Amino acid sequence: MFMTDKNLQKLRLQIIDETDGGKFSKLIEKLLKKYASTDREYVLEILTDYAKNGQILHWRNFLLNDIIELVNEGEANYVEFFEWCVTQPELTYWGIDGLLKTNGRKSFSALIEILKNESLKTSIRAKAIKSISVFSKQPFDRELPKDPGHWKVEDLRIEEIETWQKNGFQDGEGYTQPKTHISLENPKTELEKIASKLNKKLEAQRTKNQDLSNPANLLTIADETDILNIEKRWKLPENYLTFLKNYSPLKVFINSRKYFQGLHLYGASDLIKRQEGYSFNPVTNKTIDEWPENFVVIADAGADPYCIDINQIKENDAPIYTSIHGNGEWKFELYADSFLTFLKEIAGR
Known part of the structure; x- marks a missing residue:
């Protein structure tokens, strides 16, 4: 039994009775802002009760994020609620995170049953894998989109997870940050200074969206094999080659009004592959005669190529x-x- 003030009880009744989504949103905002810190358990009772019985169906799902935010790690009182959530199709997606937060490793078996259930949406099954991966630090989500809603059925590493289950749910080592060149922090040459400036620009995007299972918007030290393959194919100007060696773009996407649909800046790992459709036809496995052989595509904006002319070094x-x-x-x-002028423009003046 909670001892609550009359205003909070009145607010609860208003939340229960409200049928207008806009007004309901303001009531929830008031509830969280005014009472979440002082009456957390009672607020959780209001929210969990609405998630089960509320009139506005889509809000029953939306409230799960607030509930998950309010519950504590390993708070056993709410395990039963989240166990119920993952049995409700409209609540399963976010209920997965709540169950992991409150029940930890004990929830793995139940979540594996979800990811194996072919009658569920792929996005829900993928969410179970993504959340297990983050919690256990196992790489079941490697090289896949951050949002499991973009995964495909063939992306679900079910057999790998079942093997992990048989071996006792061992914790993984997580992902390591790709290696970056020391000069990004202490630039001296003109190229180093421009690369450092670009890195700081990309850092803002990484802070918002980085997921080391599929890292992006990084300037990394290139793999030596990639550089050797590039050098076998072209004689590149030293400035660009050094850039690729020390600051190879890893899925770098520049979101700018200057470039149509943004700019993809290629790295050493995909430079050769990215020539497909421009100088090389992967279907016929032949070079395209109309393409100037001295042009190497180093970036594109909405498929409009940006090429470095290796005949004018x-x-x-x-x-x-x-x-x-x-x-x-x-x-x-x-x-x-x-190239330095081009890079300077990308980095911002």
């Missing part, structure tokens, strides 16, 4: 050309007089 650099795709023929125009 001068003072360790080369100009960048671009063209609009889909017009029947390529009409290249000079975009930047050097």
Whole structure:
């Protein structure tokens, strides 16, 4: 039995009776802001009761995030509630996180049954795997989108998880941050300073969205094999080659009004592959005659290529050309007089 003030009891009745979504949202905001810290358990009673019996169906799901935020790690009183949530199709997705937070490793078996259940939506099964991966530090989510809603059935590593289950749910080591060059923190040359500035720009995006199971927007030290393969194929200007070696873009996407649909800046690991559709046809396995053989595509904005001209290498650099795709023929125009100028623009002045 909770001893509560009359205003809180009145607010509870208002929440129960309200049928307008906008007004309901304001009531919940008031509840959390005014009472969550002082009457946490009673607030949780209000929220969990609404999740079970509330009139506005979509809000029953939305409230789970607030409930999960309010409960403590290992708080056993709420295990039964979340066990019920994962049996309700409309609540299962977020109920998974609540069950893990309150019941920890003891919830693994139940969640594995969810991810194996082919009658459930793929997004729910994927969510179970993603949450287990984060909690156990096992790489079942490696190289997959951060949002499990974008996973496909073939992405679900069920056999791997079943083997892990048989071996006693051992904790993993988690993911390590890709290696970066020391000069990003202490730049001296012009290239180093521009790369460092770009890295700081990307850092803001990483802070918001980084998921080390599928890292992105990083400037990393390139794999030596990738560099060797690149050097076998092209003679690149020193500035660009050094950039690839020391600051190889890892899934770098520049979100800018200047570039149509953003700019993808290629790294050493995908530079050769990214020539497909421009200089090379992967279907016929042949080079495309119309493409200038001296143009290496180093980035694209909405498939519009940005190419470095390796026939015009001068003072360790080369100009960048671009063209609009889909017009029947390529009409290249000079975009930047050097790679460093191009990189400086991307990094921001």
